Amino acid sequence: MAITKLLFASLLICSMIQSSHGATKERLFTDLEKGALEITATPSRTGQGVVLAAGVDKLSITWKVSSTATKEAEFKIIKVKLCYAPVSQVDRPWRKTHNELFKDKSCPHKISSFPYDPTVKTAQSFDYTLERDIPTGTYYVRAYAVDAQDHEVAFGQTTNEAKTADLFSVQAISGRHKSLDIASVCFSVFSVVALLVFFVNEKRKAKIEQSK
Amino acid sequence: MDIEGRGGESGTTATTTATRRRFALPVDAENKSTTFRLFSVAKPHMRAFHLSWFQFFCCFVSTFAAPPLLPIIRENLNLTATDIGNAGIASVSGSVFARIVMGTACDLFGPRLASAALTLSTAPAVYFTAGIKSPIGFIMVRFFAGFSLATFVSTQFWMSSMFSGPVVGSANGIAAGWGNLGGGATQLIMPLVFSVIQQMGAAKFTAWRIAFFIPGLFQTFSAFAVLLFGQDLPDGDYWAMHKAGEKEKDKVGKVIKHGITNYRGWITALAYGYCFGVELTIDNIIAEYFFDRFHLDLKTAGIIAASFGLANFFARPGGGILSDLMARRFGMRGRLWSWWIIQTLGGVLCASLGQIDSLTGSIVVMLIFSVFVQASCGLTFGVVPFISRRSLGVISGMTGAGGNVGAVLTQLIFFKGSKYSKETGITLMGIMSIACSLPICLIYFPQWGGMFCGPSSKKVTEEDYYLAEWSSKEKANNLHLGSQKFAETSVSERGRATTHPQT
Numbered sequence: 001m002a003i004t005k006l007l008f009a010s011l012l013i014c015s016m017i018q019s020s021h022g023a024t025k026e027r028l029f030t031d032l033e034k035g036a037l038e039i040t041a042t043p044s045r046t047g048q049g050v051v052l053a054a055g056v057d058k059l060s061i062t063w064k065v066s067s068t069a070t071k072e073a074e075f076k077i078i079k080v081k082l083c084y085a086p087v088s089q090v091d092r093p094w095r096k097t098h099n100e101l102f103k104d105k106s107c108p109h110k111i112s113s114f115p116y117d118p119t120v121k122t123a124q125s126f127d128y129t130l131e132r133d134i135p136t137g138t139y140y141v142r143a144y145a146v147d148a149q150d151h152e153v154a155f156g157q158t159t160n161e162a163k164t165a166d167l168f169s170v171q172a173i174s175g176r177h178k179s180l181d182i183a184s185v186c187f188s189v190f191s192v193v194a195l196l197v198f199f200v201n202e203k204r205k206a207k208i209e210q211s212k
Numbered sequence: 213m214d215i216e217g218r219g220g221e222s223g224t225t226a227t228t229t230a231t232r233r234r235f236a237l238p239v240d241a242e243n244k245s246t247t248f249r250l251f252s253v254a255k256p257h258m259r260a261f262h263l264s265w266f267q268f269f270c271c272f273v274s275t276f277a278a279p280p281l282l283p284i285i286r287e288n289l290n291l292t293a294t295d296i297g298n299a300g301i302a303s304v305s306g307s308v309f310a311r312i313v314m315g316t317a318c319d320l321f322g323p324r325l326a327s328a329a330l331t332l333s334t335a336p337a338v339y340f341t342a343g344i345k346s347p348i349g350f351i352m353v354r355f356f357a358g359f360s361l362a363t364f365v366s367t368q369f370w371m372s373s374m375f376s377g378p379v380v381g382s383a384n385g386i387a388a389g390w391g392n393l394g395g396g397a398t399q400l401i402m403p404l405v406f407s408v409i410q411q412m413g414a415a416k417f418t419a420w421r422i423a424f425f426i427p428g429l430f431q432t433f434s435a436f437a438v439l440l441f442g443q444d445l446p447d448g449d450y451w452a453m454h455k456a457g458e459k460e461k462d463k464v465g466k467v468i469k470h471g472i473t474n475y476r477g478w479i480t481a482l483a484y485g486y487c488f489g490v491e492l493t494i495d496n497i498i499a500e501y502f503f504d505r506f507h508l509d510l511k512t513a514g515i516i517a518a519s520f521g522l523a524n525f526f527a528r529p530g531g532g533i534l535s536d537l538m539a540r541r542f543g544m545r546g547r548l549w550s551w552w553i554i555q556t557l558g559g560v561l562c563a564s565l566g567q568i569d570s571l572t573g574s575i576v577v578m579l580i581f582s583v584f585v586q587a588s589c590g591l592t593f594g595v596v597p598f599i600s601r602r603s604l605g606v607i608s609g610m611t612g613a614g615g616n617v618g619a620v621l622t623q624l625i626f627f628k629g630s631k632y633s634k635e636t637g638i639t640l641m642g643i644m645s646i647a648c649s650l651p652i653c654l655i656y657f658p659q660w661g662g663m664f665c666g667p668s669s670k671k672v673t674e675e676d677y678y679l680a681e682w683s684s685k686e687k688a689n690n691l692h693l694g695s696q697k698f699a700e701t702s703v704s705e706r707g708r709a710t711t712h713p714q715t
Contacts, residue, residue: 094286
């Protein structure tokens with residue numbers, strides 16, 4: 001009866017998982033219109049070897065729809081994302097680039113998402129402060145234009161197709177705190193000292209027992 | 213001597229002191245309990261059971277606390293897949309050495325002090341996880357925290373000292389199974405603790421650090437409970453009995469020698485490497501396997517990973533109970549046959565898991581496979597208590613260490629780098645399991661037989677087998693009396709009258 005319960009539970013889990021797969025399996029990145037959005041990202045500090053600090057430094061992002069864009073009528077929402085440059089994807093399969101859009105993991109960090117206003121034709125800008133949970137790495141910025149069915153139709157990115165130009169580096173926060181380090185030391189010392197106290201106590205009890 | 217252990221009018225024996233001991237459970241000649249009452253906390257037997265499984269559970273939670281939080285830790289510390297793989301290997305390799313040492317430590321100092329000492333001295337590694345800042349730091353804390361898995365040996369040793377032959381398989385199986393449960397529970401506990409801390413306002417990269425204090429504190433307090441409420445043997449603690457002359461301190465060299473020269477210990481070590489070793493490997497890779505192969509999100513993959521470990525709640529105890537049931541009818545031969553069959557079937561299921569392409573099929577096969585592989589772990593420790601009495605700790609330690617060696621080897625050969633895809637690795641691991649379970653056929657006890665042979669025609673008795681570990685000089689000093697009592701109670705391993713020629 002334990003086996004039947006197990007099989008039933010697993011069937012339940014499987015049906016839940018299957019139903020959570022959307023119908024978006026076939027959409028490919030290569031189907032999207034390249035360069036439909038022109039986008040640049042200027043870090044608040046620039047220069048040779050400058051590394052931006054997460055939580056502190058900003059990006060100034062400027063974008064507009066390119067004159068060569070053909071699918072502009074379908075644009076409903078613009079999603080701007082922070083993406084990993086190839087050097088930050090090495091030996092890290094959880095950041096891998098896939099052609100299938102639902103599998104692609106190279107642009108996990110959301111910068112901003114806003115509705116597209118077709119009446120504004122000029123370049124628009126906004127500032128973005130690097131979030132405190134951005135990991136250390138090398139990045140570029142990509143903007144997707146999304147249609148009414150929440151499917152990507154076009155994109156633009158701050159770097160070239162080979163992803164070698166205009167990249168910027170970010171250093172993550174360490175997450176460490178002095179108070180945590182002190183607590184670690186205190187609890188560790190407590191554990192070891194308690195052990196020694198117990199040992200000494202046992203020896204003492206043994207001596208008393210022997211002298212009885 | 214009154215084997216009911218109810219004290220009362222029983223007289224004293226030549227070896228024990230004048231104290232009459234009352235026990236809540238019925239006991240045998242060595243005062244080991246002959247029954248197992250799960251919901252009791254009676255001193256000393258059931259209390260020892262609950263203390264030891266809980267301490268082992270806490271150690272397992274600490275050792276495998278990092279994998280469920282890896283998506284956050286790897287971003288904070290900028291880890292690569294190689295770093296993560298190395299840390300996984302480090303987490304199970306530390307305790308290879310620790311398990312061997314723990315075996316000897318239990319033989320010499322008693323399981324209570326040995327296990328609590330280990331647990332308290334590895335707790336700092338868990339606390340210091342909050343302060344790591346690089347991949348090296350990550351590998352180091354996982355390595356040192358992993359030493360605490362050696363409390364497995366003290367659990368088995370303690371149960372083998374507290375519970376008698378007919379129930380030792382069950383006691384060992386339930387204690388170890390509920391301890392191993394920690395590996396599954398941690399996949400649910402750590403993400404929960406992390407999200408609670410995050411909701412209280414901590415940044416992501418700080419919240420996971422704070423979360424590690426929880427397993428650390430549990431580990432520390434479980435060790436305190438063992439020291440304050442536990443007892444090494446039914447008759448008292450080692451130190452009290454040493455001083456009172458009831459238990460003689462044995463010589464380290466002799467204990468180790470009798471352990472490592474017993475070929476059966478090596479076979480159990482190898483076989484355990486391919487049931488428990490497989491379990492540990494799966495604990496480290498299965499979430500990623502489902503995540504990558506079937507494109508599940510991390511939470512779903514984590515739930516599936518947890519369910520593999522959670523099957524330990526009944527699967528490993530089931531193995532121990534099955535071992536005891538088989539022994540009642542068929543004796544030791546029953547234990548060996550059931551162990552070999554279940555472990556081989558586990559290997560077959562593992563090999564097929566890698567071949568299945570559908571998600572539903574994979575989950576079903578994985579769940580059945582988890583039951584078989586964990587039951588084989590329980591069945592292993594139905595046999596181990598009988599291999600040696602003098603060197604029980606060393607044999608338990610060797611077998612336990614063999615489990616971890618299996619995990620290290622398997623991860624190194626099949627799951628490091630990109631030589632084999634994960635599914636191929638899983639299939640090959642299954643095939644290697646089947647091959648490494650074959651030596652079980654070679655285990656032979658002259659007094660009970662082996663899988664393919666009956667007991668020796670020379671009419672070897674249990675006493676002959678266990679007392680062969682003591683020299684005549686040692687026997688003259690009455691050092692062998694513990695083994696003698698054990699030999700008397702182990703006659704139950706002959707099985708029912710019709711299956712053994714000597715009864």
